[in-house]
Amino acid sequence: MQILLILIICLLIYFLKIRKLLLKDKQERRWYLLLSALCIMLAIALMLEFPLYVVTSFFNYTLGEITKQVIKI
Amino acid sequence: MKQEQISPFQLTCLIGNFIFTGVLISVPQILVEISKQNTWIVILFTYILTTTFFYLICRKPEKLEKLKSLFNIDKRTWIKKVFFSVLSMYLLFIYIRDFRAFTSFIDGILLPDTPIDIIALLTTLTLIYISLTGIEVISRVTVIHFITISIVVISLPFLLLNEIQLTNLLPFGGLHSGAEILKSTYIFFPWMTEAIVIVFLFVFLHPISHLNKAGIIGISCGFFLLFILIFLNITVLGVAITSEATYPNIKLIQQINLTDFLDRLDLVIEVVWIPTMLCKVSLLLFALNRLFNTFRRKDSDFNLVPLALLLSLTIRLFKNNIDGIEYSFFTWPTKGLLLELIIVFLFLILKRGKSDKVKKMSKKYDGIN
Known part of the structure; x- marks a missing residue:
């Protein structure tokens, strides 16, 4: 919750700072909103304790095992 | 828009800092665990491999002059797109790895009561501030901090002179030493070959004819500093402690025992190291933003802030x-x-x-004449 709030505040402050420039450029505005939405969604996913670490664990089980086999030889 | 430029000396420092500062956190532990007292040979062996690899990319730098517009927003071939994708992925993985290692270090050693998310967020805000200034400022900041940390690392053997035990280097070689050195090299080589970040940095170098020399001096500096640290890890701490410690270099600098009143000199050295790490990660953030801009065919820094904040959450990609x-x-x-x-x-x-x-163009031109 704490991290989500801080992120929203940071994004909002930055938006207020560059709003005039963003209003001029439609494509930039779209990208800004997309990245901000992704950021907030990821923060919500973390807040709900989604197991995002499975991605890294997958790499650890596959590529990590290859290295371990090389070391064992 | 004016193309930013960096000098060969700045490139040297960027490369040296890039390969040195991330490795020293905890990599010496696994190297010493595998190749024991012979780990210093791994550094020499990997140095030869890395410079060969680097020379392969950078030889005949005049040919690279034509590639200087590689990251500009122009028509892109499929091979360029694949190259951008793989390079972005590579830099992203380095960013995720180093950012996690850095925040874990601060969380574990310096600020144990502060939540790791807050450390990550505050670090990200610092990174945004540095990255928004551009490659020229990142290079200048890196030069200052890399020189400072180099002086500190070079002075370490003198500060630890009373703790060095050369007998820790014995027995030299051994029955399985060759295999152990090769195994350590397998782990160490990809870390040091991060010097291939030059494929992104060369576009800023002026004059480009100094690319090879600047890069190889940078790599040599990084390896030399790591050699000193590994050598001290073995001779001061010994194989047993180094292979057990999570942060062997912190243990090493805690051994400095000059006078009775300078008992927390390690904190001073950590404070010198932290900005070098920030320089490395800010360079990565700058590169990622630049590649992101190349993908979306826009040349602006507006989206650096949301991108960096998004990346700050990647610390949760690791369970612990x-x-x-x-x-x-x-x-x-x-x-x-x-x-x-x-x-x-x-x-x-x-x-x-x-x-x-x-070549084809020049042949055609000669034919016309």
């Missing part, structure tokens, strides 16, 4: 500190090596393609 260390020690060598080979291969194709085109 042990997961992060396992990723660095075992997953990264294989993953890094694969990506590095692909990047070098694609870059050489791009380089060759461009130079062939130039």
Whole structure:
């Protein structure tokens, strides 16, 4: 919750700072909103304790095992 | 928009800092665990391999002159798109790995009561501030901090003179030493070959004819500093302690015992190291933003802030500190090596393609005359 709030505040402050420039450029505005939405969604996913670490664990089980086999030889 | 430029000396410092500052966190532990008292040979062996690899990319730098517009928003071939994708992925993985290692270090050693998310967020705000200024400022900041940390590392043998025990280096060699050195090299090589970040940095270098020299001096500086640290790890701490410690270099600098009143000199050295790490990660953030801009065909820094904030959440991609260390020690060598080979291969194709085109054009021109 704490991290989500801080992120929203940071994004909002930055938006207020560059709003005039963003209003001029439609494509930039779209990208800004997309990245901000992704950021907030990821923060919500973390807040709900989604197991995002499975991605890294997958790499650890596959590529990590290859290295371990090389070391064992 | 004016093209930013960096000098060969700045490139040297950027490369040296890039390969040195991330490795010293915890990599010496796994190296010493595998190749024991012979680990210093691994550094020399990997140095030869890395410089050869680097020379392969940077030889005949005049050919790279034509590739200077590589990251500009112009028409892109499919090979360029593949190259950008692999390079972005590679830099992203380095960013995730180093950012996690850095925040874990601060969380574990310096600020144990502060939540790791807050450390990550505050670090990200600092990184945004540095990255928004551009490559020229990042280079200048890196030069100052890399020189400072180099002086500190070079002075370490003198500060630890009363603790060095050369007998820790014995027995030299051994029955399985060759295999152990090769295994350590397998782990160490992808870390040091991060010097191939030059495929991104060369576009800013002026004059480009100094690319090879600047890069190799940078790599040599990084290796020399790491050699000092590994040598001291073995001679001061010994193989047993180094292979057990999560942060062996912190243990090392805690051994400095000059006078009775300078008992926390390690904190001073950590404060010198932290900005060098920030320089490395800010360079990565700058590169990622630049590649992101190339993809979306826009040349602006508006989206650096949301991108950096998004990346700050990647610390949660690791369940805990042990997961992060396992990723660095075992997953990264294989993953890094694969990506590095692909990047070098694609870059050489791009380089060759461009130079062939130039040759054809000049032949055509000669024919007309």
